[in-house]
Amino acid sequence: MSRRGARRIARLGAALVSRRRATRLAFTVDNDVRLFSTGADYFAALIESIDSAREHVALETYIFRDDGAGRLVSDALQRAARRGVQVRVITDGIGTGRLSLFDEWLAAAIEHRIYNPHLFGRFGFSRTHRKLALVDGREAFCGGINIADDFDRDGEPLAHPAWDFALKLTGPSVAQVSAVFDAQWQRIALGHRPHPLEMLRERALPSMSPASWRRAQVRALSRPSVAFVARDNVVNRRAIEKAYLVAIGRARQEILLANPYFMPGRRLRRALVRAARRGVDVRLLIGRKEFPALDHAVRYLYGTLLTAGVRIAEYEKTMLHGKVAVVDSNWATVGSSNLDALSLVLNNEANVVLVQHPEIAQLRGAMLAAFAEARPVDVDRYAARPLVERLVNWFAYTAYRAAMKLITVGGYD
Incomplete structure (x- = not known):
């Protein structure tokens, strides 16, 4: 790494850890990271890990379908349980619903808990949108x-x-994931709200003063490092959004961002606009054609971004479901969090932040390839769109914003 690059990493590190309670990031080193870009590869690795389990397996997901992929994973979970491995599964009450697989899990002694079984429950409208798994x-x-x-x-x-x-992690970061899953497991069972951050500190971080902790974090960021960040409605309400804001605010060359539901609040949009105006190459890859009303609302946001110099492309080759970003080729995030009101303000989410890891180059290459395949949004053509289309975009955005302000009790800005 060049001396200039090292200085940038040091500045980013100082920003990431200077406000410990604001970012909720705890970076660790000596982690092995593997990046998956298809479900087939991910499921094969997940099943291999489950089949090697000797003590316990934990899985949390928004959607668990009774289809070919779901059956393969379910069979692996049942095999593990039947050879004496403790298997715990959390599914979302709306994302998954009621499956016949649940009876099979019960028969195999799989422990299964449902987060918020109804649309509105004891956790309000929130869902668990996380996609996590742990083995031993x-x-x-x-x-x-x-x-x-x-x-x-x-x-x-x-x-x-x-x-x-998706990512597979081995190393110290696994303890962070485990602490967050255990907190969720207890929260569902007991109905109270344990503090995942305190559990994380107890199990994954050494006891040290805030100043010593910050120095240790800056040292960690001088090497390939990993932080696991989970969003909840207790102590980590803005954790993922703030991780994005710090990285975007420190960007000097390039921001690549891909998301299927791009409806962030004003703070994140302003950060992207400011980055583009200071000369950063900002590119947004937006998913389309899953929710038509949302497609119209998202387009309302394009004007300010395009005017600032942000490049936007709409991806229609297949379903864009990835929630990923790369900043200056040395910072990246992969996870479950969309950049919309539900993910940033309401739902339980989980992302991994990578700094200086080799997998960042692989992710960046995939994002650039997808951007090249996507349809670019032309500034002039956008400005010249018909009045009816403009009104539809405005109405869809206004309706979305009003609904999200109501559901999040004013939390969405």
């Missing part, structure tokens, strides 16, 4: 891939697998 405390998986066939979109076959990503 030595391996963890995190990303945006549900337990579902990635050639299927709500019963509609796809010509190409959904564009999505």
Whole structure:
């Protein structure tokens, strides 16, 4: 790494850890990271890990479908339980619903808990949108891939697998994932709200003063490092959003951002505009054609971004489900969090932040390739769109914003 690059990393590190309670990031080193870009590869690795389990397996997902992919994972979970491994599964009450697989899990002695079984429950409107897996405390998986066939979109076959990503982690970061899963498991069972951050500190971080902790974090960021960040409605309400804001605010060359539901609040949009105005190459890859009303609302946001110099492309080759970003080729995030009101303000989410890891180059290459395949949004053509289309975009955005302000009790800005 050049001396200039090292200085940039040092500045980024100082920003990431200077406000410990604001960012909720705890970076660790000596982690092995593997990036998956298709469900097939991800499920194969997940099943291999489950089949090697000797003590315990934990899985949390928004969607668990009773399809070909779901059956393979379910069979692996049942095999593990029947050879005496403790298997715990959390599914979302709306994302997954009631499956016949649940009876099979019960028969195999799999422990299963449902987060917020109804649309509005004791956790309000929130969902668990996380996609996590743990095996024996030595391996963890995190990303945006549900337990579902990635050639299927709500019963509609796809010509190409959904564009999505997940990570496999080994090393100290696994303890962070484990602490967050355990907190969620207790929260569902007991109905109270344990503090995941305190559990994380107790199990994954050494006891030290704030100043010593900050120095240790800056040292960690001088090497390839990993931080696991989970969003909840207790102590980590803005954790993922703030991780994005710090990285975007420190960007000097390039920001690549891909998201299927791009409806961030004003702070994140302003950060992207400011980055583009100071000369950063900002590119947004936006998913389309899953929720038509949302498609119209998202387009309302394009004007300010395009005027500032942000490049936007709409990806329609297949379903874009990945929630990923790369900044200056040395910072990246992969996870479950969309950049919309539900993910940033309401739902339980989980992302991994990578600094200086080799996998960042692989992710950046995939994002650039997808951007090249996507349809660019032309500034002049956008400005000249018909009045009716403009009104539809405005109305869709206004309706979305009003609904999200109501659901999040004013939390969405």
